[in-house]
Amino acid sequence: MRSFDHEAAAAARERQNSLTKPPGSLGRLEELAQFMAGWQRTPRPHLGRVQGLIFAGNHGIVAQGVNPFPAEVTGQMVENFRSGGAAINQICHVTGVDLSAVPMDIDHPTGDFTQGPAMTLEEVDRAMAEGAAAIADDADLLVLGEMGIGNSTVASILAASTLGGRAEDWVGPGTGATDDILASKLRVVTEGLTLHSPATTRETLAAFGGREQAAICGAILRARELGLPVILDGFICTAAAAVLTRDDPDALAHCLIGHESAEPGHRRLIAALNIRPILSLDMRLGEGSGAALAVAVLRAALACHDGMATFAEAGIA
Numbered sequence: 001m002r003s004f005d006h007e008a009a010a011a012a013r014e015r016q017n018s019l020t021k022p023p024g025s026l027g028r029l030e031e032l033a034q035f036m037a038g039w040q041r042t043p044r045p046h047l048g049r050v051q052g053l054i055f056a057g058n059h060g061i062v063a064q065g066v067n068p069f070p071a072e073v074t075g076q077m078v079e080n081f082r083s084g085g086a087a088i089n090q091i092c093h094v095t096g097v098d099l100s101a102v103p104m105d106i107d108h109p110t111g112d113f114t115q116g117p118a119m120t121l122e123e124v125d126r127a128m129a130e131g132a133a134a135i136a137d138d139a140d141l142l143v144l145g146e147m148g149i150g151n152s153t154v155a156s157i158l159a160a161s162t163l164g165g166r167a168e169d170w171v172g173p174g175t176g177a178t179d180d181i182l183a184s185k186l187r188v189v190t191e192g193l194t195l196h197s198p199a200t201t202r203e204t205l206a207a208f209g210g211r212e213q214a215a216i217c218g219a220i221l222r223a224r225e226l227g228l229p230v231i232l233d234g235f236i237c238t239a240a241a242a243v244l245t246r247d248d249p250d251a252l253a254h255c256l257i258g259h260e261s262a263e264p265g266h267r268r269l270i271a272a273l274n275i276r277p278i279l280s281l282d283m284r285l286g287e288g289s290g291a292a293l294a295v296a297v298l299r300a301a302l303a304c305h306d307g308m309a310t311f312a313e314a315g316i317a
């Protein structure tokens with residue numbers, strides 16, 4: 001696993017302090033430039049190719065009435081992503097993200113975690129490997145998102161199992177739950193937590209996860225091997241990523257969180273992981289939308305860092 005290059009980050013900080021501005025006046029933009037410098041291992045980081053990956057999967061727990069939409073919508077949305085008709089496509093066009101949708105065996109939903117494990121360990125390994133293999137060799141930044149009917153319920157139980165707490169602490173409206181649907185979500189998360197007691201990342205994903213959550217974990221681990229910075233999306237993506245901390249508390253050191261989702265559990269996740277989001281815009285769409293939007297801020301941070309003149313260059317005393 002690659003580690004953060006503190007010397008490169010220090011050199012980036014020194015450059016920031018020499019630019020034609022009061023020290024620290026660009027605030028978070030300066031922090032982001034130093035973060036990128038440390039992971040790209042250069043004082044002058046850059047963004048060439050920004051790769052966006054949306055992993056999509058279906059879940060057996062949908063049979064328990066936890067979502068107002070049928071599972072068929074997952075596949076229909078994958079086609080919408082591929083034809084350019086979704087919100088994420090428009091955001092990626094504006095922010096310069098090269099987007100791909102990766103369906104994870106969506107014709108075969110995972111198991112109902114109130115009846116048994118959602119996946120076998122072998123299925124988890126295959127999904128993680130597929131997520132790792134999806135990363136492009138020439139990417140400078142990875143943007144992660146997801147799609148899957150029922151996956152806010154899965155995210156809630158992944159977060160509760162990993163970080164503790166009751167179903168009520170993590171379950172939210174998702175795609176627009178009615179009172180009856182919200183009650184079903186609370187019930188199945190409580191039942192799942194009673195039935196399963198996983199201890200490791202793989203066991204947690206097998207007990208509750210979707211293939212898309214496992215693929216997100218695999219992509220994050222591969223990105224760490226490559227020293228590739230990652231931007232996570234909202235509640236579902238962050239909950240999947242958090243499962244990696246069961247094996248390694250430092251597993252997400254190379255990750256940023258693109259935005260603070262309006263989904264209630266995301267704020268609790270953010271606090272537990274101690275990763276400050278870049279944006280807060282009351283979004284809760286998923287699809288990688290908040291993460292892709294945050295790329296615009298990151299591009300601005302690096303443009304200022306690389307393009308501004310120093311006091312010496314500008315001849316300013």
